[in-house]
Amino acid sequence: MDFKNYSIENHIELYFVLIPEKHRASDTNWYEDFRDFLSQHKIEYIDLSFKFRDMNLTSKGLYWKDDGHLSPSGNKIVAEILINEFPHIFGARNDAFE
16 A cells, blocks of 8 residues: 555545554664655654653653553653654644643
């Protein structure tokens, strides 16, 4: 399927948010093949493992201790990243998270 043309023809904006598994929080190689696929098809994405690495975040600060899901603080961090990276979708950053 040609995702880019489908998106254009149907007026759909398609973005992928790549959220790494808990034990791969800052492993920037984990989604390499998928990033290549998305790039080849001109699909916009953000790989949060790069952001987590650049912010020196570990799974301990992002995920529940006994669970693979993002914790409340992890969700807040992801929300702030997405707001900053995609202002055309979420609007300008505001102080809602402060």
